[in-house]
Amino acid sequence: MQKRETWGSRSGFILAAVGSAIGLGNIWRFPYMVYENGGGAFLIPYFVAMLAAGIPFMILEFGLGQKFKGSAPKIFSSISKKWEWLGWWQVVVSFIIASYYVVVIAWAMNYVGLAFTQGWGDAPKDFFFGSFLGLTDSPMNMGNVQGSIFLATAAAWAFTFIALFTGVKAGIERVNKVFMPLLFLLVFIFIGRGLMLPGAMDGINWLFKPDFSAIMDGKVWADAFGQIFFSLSIGFGIMLSYSSYLPKESDINNNACMTVFINCGFSIISGIMIFSVLGYMAQQQGVPISEVAGAGVGLAFITLPTAINLMPAPVFFGVLFFLALVVAGLSSMISINEVITSSVIDKFGVSRKKAVAICCSLGFLVSIVFTTGGGLLLLDIVDHFVNNFGILIGGFIEIVFVAWFCNLDEMRVHVNKTSEISVGSLWLNSLRFVVPAMLGFMIVTNFIGDLSKNYGGYSNTAIVAFGWATLALCLAVGFALSSQDRAFANVSSTNSSFLKRR
Template structure:
């Protein structure tokens, strides 16, 4: 049976601001709040900002531009965009989307925790023993096993998260995703500015800020500090696992891609610094109350920072109930806007591959992801499973994806000049050949170093003293699942034709240098026969 030609109009962001806010909503997530402050503190304080800025300019922004160029030029979520770029690269697109699928399944659980703690804040239920409450009474953490014991206090808000996901995805790009971000991102900014102002007025806040920003220049000689800087930029910008490719594909044909990318990148980094100020000001207060140094506190990063250390601060703050609601409400917003961006790529990919409606894809994604999410991450072993899957999905899966994307696009199918031409044709900020150099040389080198180092550490030292069988199932098993699923999904037939497509603006191969110097003189905005 012949495939059909897709004739429906592709959805679009209603305006540039909507796209930028949605992209910021994707980039600004839970990691900005609970990971950056701790990584910066351990990486030399103020000195860490040097490798952090270099990593942003040499890796984060170039790879973000690559995602934008692929999605905007080839008009599809990752699998379709890669297929249109070169047919045999489709599995890489599905590998990225399956990483998004895996990340979404456990990421939703953290949003559910934040929802619960938002409610708990009104009567400070966690105040007496924050650590005991989080690990014991709330999560009921048990042994590392494949548990079937559902914790109702986690399962109920988790189901609500997936219901909200279904509604937002069903409403579409402009009516759902964009609207959530247009409302959510300003609210998140207001909430965090309020938290920063309050934190700066607490006793001991200055001590906390000194701990964070006092530079330790000797730390810059440690390769691990540079790796940490590149890792933070890499993971916080939502690059290399299909999100930004999908977002860019919904941009209008004449959209300023590089300038909006710069806004998103620097907004993300600015929020991380803002989060660092808020977190370490409050940690300074906690250290002051306990009569210890900030460095002597436990839990300066990750879930423990948000759900154990921060509640301990709130328990001693004036009006702690109010500020607890603000903090955990901000976590919910930051997490949910990121979750929606992750799942839009999954939903759009299935919609394009299977030829189903937007609502059908939304229902399918929410149902499958929600079922797995509740079954695995609302159990007594949910926290351990979440931590393990997250470690492998991000540090192995996403890094591998970025390496493959850079090598394939720049060196094997040699699309660097075409993608550079595309960005320069539609954008006011032009990218030079150094962009291709950064992607084709620097990115594979530093990412490969990160990947190899991490694999060696995980194989030789294990992870968090968890049993080997557990790491095989939830760690390496996660990577195996994404690879197998990528090839299975590639093998499925496309319901709609992917062949009748012409990228716009067309690259004039007989005059590449002239084309790359600026927009083609003949570009009139037509789609040159493209079926959207």
């Protein structure tokens, strides 16, 4: 049996956890969420969600990983063999996310090079959808593999392979000790120069201008909880895997709080970075900020390049922005793949090197389909279903199972034992009531929306083939892997004492 690795230092673990939590969504999703949901007033439900759901869930996952010393499938199998499938559901979700997330990183890698000459030209939208992506008219029409995207995807996978291959301490920890300070440095340099642009403060004022009537809107609260949940990498195995490498005497509660606070702080400074640019762009074009504000792929690869073309130092801003996207993306990519790697190691007893080689090779092969002309459309459907159902359902079942069918008070004692800050009844009640209620509400709302109308106006064939079928695949593979006779090392075939007797 292989001895389980541990993090080299507390700071190394925190930086790795923060590196996982901080991703592309912090940069291109959070600012628009604030703008659309009441500006500064949105920060009230956002911070409530952080305290009532984000921190409690993070403490729980850190505690589970550190207590049971394993990947998601091993943890749930340790509690009860009947629940191993849930861990594999989260692993399959992570695998699917990794297969398309890496392609978005590849786009950003290409744009770092393009930024030196503004290679996207005077019409960034036409360039992005046309010569760069070679976008087809349907996700059912894959078109050709785009060479530049394919090569960058291969490079991103190679980097991920090296980081995971060299281990937790020498690879993952070392990379994040460089990447996280670098990411914050890039963003702060960008902000420092961006705030000097004419109209920058107008953009920031638009971002944080409070509309307190939004607080009475239930959708705003749901969006706040959703943003916290998605941005913290909780509910799909990442934090379970990372915390399984924590030493026995780790301060779980403090580590969780620091991870959440740093992640949320980065989201806010990302908002300042993005809207300072949008404010300048709106002033230069003589249009309201509402006409240039956006989120997601369009913001990063169309709106921002358009703004960069108008800036006094386009190379400076362009390289800084897309390099920040690459760094944020790769740190998250590493953590997503560690979920898969650690699960294969735990279940099949293979070496880390062999597990990484298998997982990265399979992931790269699946990624190729997203480098085709229909890749963006396919990515859009898969991402929608994986995020709105795959992650949410896995997180909802996990929290209900642990909070209601396991001895949650035993976990409270465990996390408090080595922590400076203790959690009590508020923590218990949050996990039993607040978190399941919000996740359940989001799942039901999403189901109603997707059953009433096809997402994005795609055809029934595309939605079934790439959306609902993806969820069915997660379930089928989860049960198939959990039905394997091979048992995890150091896991009893009987239920652990952590599972309530009924």
